[in-house]
Amino acid sequence: MTEVTLAIAGGGLRGLTYARRAHATGAGRVVAVAEPDPQRRAAFAAEFGIAPELAYSGWKELAAAGRVADAAVIATHDRLHTEPAVTLADLGYHILLEKPMATTEREAARIAEAARRNGIMLAVCHVLRYTPYTGVVRNLLDEGRIGRLVSVQHLEPVGWWHQAHSFVRGHWRRQDTSAPMLLAKACHDVDWLVHLFGRPPVRVSSFGSLSHFRAEERPAAAADRCLDCPLEPTCPYSAPRLYLGCLGDPDSEFWPLGAVTPERTEEAVLDALRTGPYGRCVYACDNDVVDHQEVVMEFDNGATCSFTMSAFTPMEHRRTRLFGTHGYIDGDGRSLRVVDFRTGEEEMIAMDGMTGPSAADGHGGGDEGLTDAFLAAVASGDATLLRSDAAESLMTHRVVWAAEEARTTGTVVAL
Secondary structure, three states, X not given: OOOEEEEEEOOOHHHHHHHHHHHHHOOEEEEEEEOOOHHHHHHHHHXXXXXXXXXXXXXXXXXXXXXXXXXXXXXXXXXXXXXXXXXXXXXOOEEEEOOOOOXXXXXXXXXXXXXXXXXXXXXXOOHHHHOHHHHHHHHHHHOOOOOOEEEEEEEEEOOHHHHHHHHHOOOOOOOOOOOOHHHHOOHHHHHHHHHHHOOOOOEEEEEEEOOOOOHHHOOOOOOOEXXXXXXXXXXXXXXXXXXXXXXXXXXXXXXXXHHOOOOOOHHHHHHHHHHOHXXXXXXXXXXXOOOEEEEEEEOOOOOEEEEEEEOOOOOOOOEEEEXXXXXXXXXXXXXXXXXXXXXXXEEEEEOOOOOOOOHHHOOOOHHHHHHHHHHHHHHHOOXXXXXXXXXXXXXXXXXXXXXXXXXXXXXXXXX
16 A cells, blocks of 8 residues: 655644554654644654654644645644645645534634545544444444434543543633533544434534532632642542653553653653643633533434533543334443344443543544544545545534534524
């Protein structure tokens, strides 16, 4: 198979993940990087042997050089997806675009139109579509093992410490600088559920709020920073416990610690917690995204789906129950219990070698599966190797925006 050359716009954790997988398999070769942080840019260029003239300070400088690779990975921050995606599509790059596609419907539509106009392949990083687990679930549904799918219950267990890390202290804590949490975190899940039903919903409702990580919930003795707080040893959201506990574990040092400090020493972690955002009390941050949300969808064939996203869980694989006219599937991300109503028989299907659910674990094999499929599609020119295109991703994102409209207006939204 032809080796695909890649330009990476955004040399952070997600850009590194896709670049390392491409390099490890030999299906892709990273030839350029655009990253504004000079230390991160230099480390990225050194890791992949990128020529100095192809290590750019930003995506605009990369675009100004013309098309220097077959494809581009856009892993910039959420609000910085639209312009690089449209510009690089106009240059003829095939694009792997980190989710969410964009933070507004108008901008996502611009991206989809740029992909259509230029005839390029654009895959949004809906990694859940590419896990081995998803492949088995889809096969069971396609084979009619449970008859017609009538309803689904789905849980996204965000994890108490992940909520504190990413959505209270971290980059995705505010809607005005990132996006609503349903878009930033759970556009994965909405996309996956629509994928299972094979059609978009026709009506959506939603409820949810920021209930706990707010000033009104702050204990009286709490300090503004964990390192100064007398309650830190018994607080479930202790930053020292979380980040010092990452030291010595390569996966945890990559994420979540990689977002806190590039150095892997106790001194560096403590310094970051004294001065940076990740050492703040979770009740004294400027966060405003929800910490729990429910979404209910109805489809044109009468099928329904309920989806719960909650911070107040362990960080685990998604849990899903699928109810069909002839059977039932109960899945926890690692195994599936299949019950046949016609015979009363039960089958247990285990996912051998299944990795964990977090970014450090590769999202249960989804990161690897997506990267491999994208590189194969570009190398062969066969877009059918991708499990969604720009138009379908725009459609599932519109479901997320409808759910947010329903939540904030207290209405049922028709699509």
